[in-house]
Amino acid sequence: xxxxxxxxxxxxxxxxxxxxxxxxxxxxxxxxxxxxxxxxxxxxxxxxxxxxxxxxxxxxxxxxxxxxxxxxxxxxxxxxxxxxxxxxxxxxxxxxxxxxxxxxxxxxxxxxxxxxxxxxxxxxxxxxxxxxxxxxxxxxxxxxxxxxxxxxxxxxxxxxxxxxxxxxxxxxxxxxxxxxxxxxxxxxxxxxxxxxxxxxxxxxxxxxxxxxxxxxxxxxxxxxxxxxxxxxxxxxxxxxxxxxxxxxxxxxxxxxxxxxxxxxxxxxxxxxxxxxxxxxxxxxxxxxxxxxxxxxxxxxxxxxxxxxxxxxxxxxxxxxxxxxxxxxxxxxxxxxxxxxxxxxxxxxxxxxxxxxxxxxxxxxxxxxxxxxxxxxxxxxxxxxxxxxxxxxxxxxxxxxxxxxxxxxxxxxxxxxxxxxxxxxxxxxxxxxxxxxxxxx
Numbered sequence: 001x002x003x004x005x006x007x008x009x010x011x012x013x014x015x016x017x018x019x020x021x022x023x024x025x026x027x028x029x030x031x032x033x034x035x036x037x038x039x040x041x042x043x044x045x046x047x048x049x050x051x052x053x054x055x056x057x058x059x060x061x062x063x064x065x066x067x068x069x070x071x072x073x074x075x076x077x078x079x080x081x082x083x084x085x086x087x088x089x090x091x092x093x094x095x096x097x098x099x100x101x102x103x104x105x106x107x108x109x110x111x112x113x114x115x116x117x118x119x120x121x122x123x124x125x126x127x128x129x130x131x132x133x134x135x136x137x138x139x140x141x142x143x144x145x146x147x148x149x150x151x152x153x154x155x156x157x158x159x160x161x162x163x164x165x166x167x168x169x170x171x172x173x174x175x176x177x178x179x180x181x182x183x184x185x186x187x188x189x190x191x192x193x194x195x196x197x198x199x200x201x202x203x204x205x206x207x208x209x210x211x212x213x214x215x216x217x218x219x220x221x222x223x224x225x226x227x228x229x230x231x232x233x234x235x236x237x238x239x240x241x242x243x244x245x246x247x248x249x250x251x252x253x254x255x256x257x258x259x260x261x262x263x264x265x266x267x268x269x270x271x272x273x274x275x276x277x278x279x280x281x282x283x284x285x286x287x288x289x290x291x292x293x294x295x296x297x298x299x300x301x302x303x304x305x306x307x308x309x310x311x312x313x314x315x316x317x318x319x320x321x322x323x324x325x326x327x328x329x330x331x332x333x334x335x336x337x338x339x340x341x342x343x344x345x346x347x348x349x350x351x352x353x354x355x356x357x358x359x360x361x362x363x364x365x366x367x368x369x370x371x372x373x374x375x376x377x378x379x380x381x382x383x384x385x386x387x388x389x390x391x392x393x394x395x396x397x398x399x400x401x402x403x404x405x406x407x408x409x410x411x412x413x414x415x416x417x418x419x420x421x422x423x424x425x426x427x428x429x430x431x432x433x434x435x436x437x438x439x440x
Contacts, residue, residue: 034329049081
């Protein structure tokens with residue numbers, strides 16, 4: 001997606017419309033009856049909503065044209081699908097009701113459960129079990145996101161990333177503080193942030209979003225997971241982030257923000273990156289989407305995995321998907337699968353994700369000339385690629401996650417601004433989140 005925004009998978013739109021649209025599906029059809037038996041040579045037109053713009057859209061257009069040349073009977077009608085990626089879910093909702101939904105669409109990982117519940121997605125579990133697909137080469141978090149119910153596989157990973165620790169060498173050098181290492185603990189991190197903070201120059205050791213958005217929330221999950229906490233119980237019906245592990249994690253961040261005053265609290269989700277680039281913040285937790293802007297700004301930076309707890313450096317991955325939809329047409333189903341399989345093969349991915357500056361979908365791409373070229377242009381991206389092995393836990397894809405995220409995001413924001421007790425704020429947020437889950 002566009003480099004000037006926050007990470008593609010972190011923003012969230014309302015999902016209620018999709019639930020409403022699903023209720024209408026029984027009365028809808030996608031048009032005339034499709035092919036009931038497969039004819040691989042029949043002319044087929046596929047509709048692909050990419051969710052992309054500008055350079056990313058240009059790259060994908062070229063790949064679609066290449067696939068068409070290799071398969072002359074296949075026509076791919078490609079468009080962004082909506083004015084922005086965030087609008088795609090609403091567009092899909094409307095298209096379900098009208099029977100005009102695409103064959104393939106980009107989707108944030110958080111939408112996976114709602115899309116699976118729409119009863120319009122294909123299940124490609126059997127196809128991806130073929131060893132030639134290399135399904136196991138995708139990260140565990142990405143595979144789990146593509147299987148939101150734990151059973152049906154509704155698409156292929158489209159974009160993967162993770163949170164790493166990015167540090168500003170200029171700020172560290174000015175304060176005489178040693179650079180972070182891959183063995184850092186959170187206590188090491190807190191001590192450094194305190195040393196880096198200088199009120200006289202408006203310099204902060206760290207930054208955190210207090211907008212209450214998913215940016216606020218997803219920065220918190222690694223703290224929770226490293227402490228042994230969980231977002232939900234095993235039934236996915238009860239919020240459990242208010243456990244002692246969650247309280248300890250939020251207390252740690254509160255102490256940094258309120259007691260140490262070493263945290264720049266960003267109300268916008270966007271300023272902290274700019275201030276970091278201008279050498280007034282020592283550390284941020286971010287992903288590959290930040291590296292391009294840092295290169296443009298000429299910032300002297302380094303990248304390491306997140307600080308760890310008890311040797312665990314668990315991070316979070318925002319895996320997004322190419323979701324496949326069912327039009328009751330054997331030919332469209334076959335070629336939708338063949339195209340997305342081809343698109344996510346290493347040979348094509350190095351010309352899409354890697355060329356654009358995203359992380360490669362598969363570990364096997366790390367040694368490719370294309371990725372090594374990106375490493376030279378955006379140092380640190382190789383650390384983020386290796387950090388994918390620490391992305392072992394996916395965010396929940398359950399219906400109701402949007403409201404859950406809003407509840408805990410509000411609690412975190414209030415606490416970090418000195419407006420609440422961590423235990424009480426998390427307990428209240430967990431009650432709200434559980435109620436939201438029950439409403440689905």
